[in-house]
Amino acid sequence: MNKKKRLLMRTSILLLLLVAIGYTMYTNFFQSKEIVDVGDEAPNFVLTDLEGNEVMLSDYRGKGVFLNFWGTWCKPCEREMPYMENQYQAFQEQGVEVIAVNIRETNLAVEKFRDRHGLTFPIPMDKRDQVRQAYGILPLPTTILLDENGKIVKKHSGDLTEEEVKEFMEMIKPK
Structure with a gap:
């Protein structure tokens, strides 16, 4: 019974890590990074x-x-x-x-x-x-x-x- 709990816990943690990595990759590679666009007022600096x-x-x-x-x-x-x-x-x-x-x-x-x-x-x-x-x-x-x-x-x-x-x-x- 103890081995089953550890396996379930490890599997859950691994699944959670994979979801986090997938989300990070999606946001970094597939979502637009554009903050300013044509027609916008340029941010002052x-x-x-x-x-x-x-x-x-x-x-x-x-x-x-x-x-x-x-x-x-x-x-x-x-x-x-x-x-x-x-x-x-x-x-x-x-x-x-x-x-x-x-x-x-x-x-x-x-x-x-x-x-x-x-x-x-x-x-x-x-x-x-x-x-x-x-x-x-x-x-x-x-x-x-x-x-x-x-x-x-x-x-x-x-x-x-x-x-x-x-x-x-x-x-x-x-x-």
Whole structure:
């Protein structure tokens, strides 16, 4: 009788663990992670850039914002950075800003990357991964386009060609 109780208890625990693992896998792989979507107002954030300046998203109202989430280790991110810089130079005078939010890296690694690629746009540091999580960003790179009112007009995951970066900046250029 004692062996039957132990077997029943072990079977129950194993079944409970399998259900928990199944539920976890389902929620991680099959449910949408999107927290913000096209048409939503972009959540405000305040981060510090490499120079120690605060970057507050709401300060960019009135401008189109090319909000990019990236990492130095990310090869697609590295490929699109020169395109972003080229188009930033072309569109900055037309009211378009690039904010390239770096995810969980050291200032030194990002400074080296910035200097190697000659980047001039703001690079706020999301050291605690709070902004990426608030936006539900997976994978990197992900770009979110904001109009001059702070509304999300497009989301794009994956790297971009220079033509796509130019097209996206045209989309968010204030009228």
